[in-house]
Amino acid sequence: MGTHKALYLLALLCSSTMVQSAEISAKKNQSGQVVIRITGEIKSEDEERFRALSLQHPKAVVQLQSSGGALVPALEIGRIIRIAGYSTVVLQNDTCVSACAVIWLGGRARYLGGRVGFHAAYRDNDGLLKESGAANALIGNYMTLLGLPSKAIVFATAAPPDKVLWLEAANKDVSGIDFELPLQPPSMQISPASPVPSIPFPSPLSTRSPQNTDVEIIDSKELEIAGARYVTYTFRYRGFVLRRNLEEPENAKAELKEFIDSQIKKEDGWLVYGTSGSFKSDDFTFYYINSDSIRRKNSVTEVWVKENHKYNKKLKHREDLIFYKVYCNTRELSILEISKIDASGKIIKREYFDDVKERVIPGRMDEVLWETVC
Template sequence: MKNWIVVGIAFASCLLLPKAGTAEVQFEAATTPDGTVIVAQGDFANGQNFARFERLVQSSKATVVTFNSPGGNTFAAMEFGRLIRSLGLSTVQLRAAECASACALAFMGGVQRFADPGSIGVHRSSFSAEAGMDSRTAVSAIQSATADMITYMIDMGIDPGLLQVALKYDSDDMRYLSSSEMTQYRLTQITAALPRVPVPVPAPARRTEPDQASSVGMAGLVRHPRGQIELKSGPDEATQALARIKNGAPVQIIGDDNGWYVVRYSNLQGYAHHTWLMVEGFATREFDKKYIQIKSFLKYSDAASYVRNSPIKLKAFLATNGWYAISLAEPVSSSMAVDLIKELKAQRLVPDDAFATYGNNYVKLACCQ
């Protein structure tokens, strides 16, 4: 039972507190040849009222929900998942969009569930000191929340063992699940009745910044919070490990496969995820420093507006997945990152799901000089 106490905060960046300064998840209906889909976009907020979503389902006769969400409040996400189940809706997640952290819990509500490999992200989060609880009260609260989460997952037909996967990845990292893992933990459960068709997601606005140049032919250095990576035999975390490569080791990028680099290391050729390598020519150039990422946007206009209206100095970087990552303007040493995040959260200057990252997937500065 002790392990469950720790992993009970795995899927949300702030388990017990509402997120500061973030908008509630919004809903939009989109028509496809196979029926109507509702896109849920944004952060799940504590105490959010989902009445508009329910009305939209009834008026549009939608049968499927898809997500563009980096997470949010765990309890709100579970409430939304239960509503999805009660309305008999299915959930579909494509890699072109994002469903990470607490969003994974909302996705579980689907009567039938389909997700592309690498489209659902989980990680371990730290318990926020902002709750103002003593240690005994905090442990009790985590136990209660963990029990709620495990009950929810069982009710949704999900193997709670999935929490243990999340436990292995710190809050400054994100674990995107492979197809085999989704099947193993019953996260995906689909029949032939649910069409595997492209699900519309809000399209990016026309960018004022050019798209990233190809990384093929570039050199890279291994840079991972755990100090090493496994060179994989395929573009999937579950594939065979060909070798273990320590931080700082050079590799050559010879291809790109939807979020994974094809790399050459020594006499081996294999795969390394975009977030594992510091790429020559990308925005991040200081090996031992991290960025404090606080937000991400699909549209350049949204990212630029957020940066320009922030009370603190921020930058937006075009990332390898096509999103715009918002971070503090300057990186800090790895040893300072954790304390800085705690201080900024305590002052409510950054959202509760802000995290430290090497920014390996930051291709170029998009906004603002």
């Protein structure tokens, strides 16, 4: 049996029954929100089906109901969910166990109304379940890349293959896995014939974005260009430090706020924070920061950055999606993940890296990123 097929995470309650193949579908609920639903056993190539569907829906929430399945595709689906910025949810009376729970962890925000359970990964050798150290290492690496603490990895792999450790409000702090309760009434459930209920999805300007929505002007410098008066503002807004020129501003704070909000809305949550290169040298690149992905823990900031190479003729791919860890106090940063995307929106290469800190170099775009988020 191949590695992909051997690494299975099956729920104890389904160990003696045949589980239906996973169904992956997307539909809009009554409020127009896209819900991608995954039900049934996770199998090889399900990750490609999910990736193809995710490319059609830049904004969505993933609802899960599954007893588990193959680990490798589950890990990949979880990574796609995190890159896309999707939330994950398990509704009341629904169950999400083992490989499904691994997928659920990938949510940028996690909602738990039903039951989510974990156990160690294992190999099924003719009915004999043997714990797999290699598979558990894959889970540990995945959870580390998601920014989860060591105690969360221990929690997720503590139960033996024939047991399930359920995540509940009572052990939330012990588990190290953060989640919220869904906002819909507990009685609302999904059935094949019923409409998809409204599930909370963080918009680009959601409550999970930095809370301060007042513009704080840090510095301003006047300059004159072709007879017109401009002011260069350095300002803080929604947790970012940004710069922008305004021509003869009447109400600088209102104009800066309106510009940033309109740009975030237009770019589906992405905000330009800098450029590099030039059109003349055919290497012009736009740099975006995802306003909804930023997370701060003490002096460390985690954030997704997009490099758009549409006008960079020296590169064959269109975009890079990069997951940064920025250490504000020590002026260091590390890159944990890079996905290269072609003009059609397809991920053509994905790389993962260890958390190796590098000093911020003055005058480069990493310094602009550090100044923007710190």
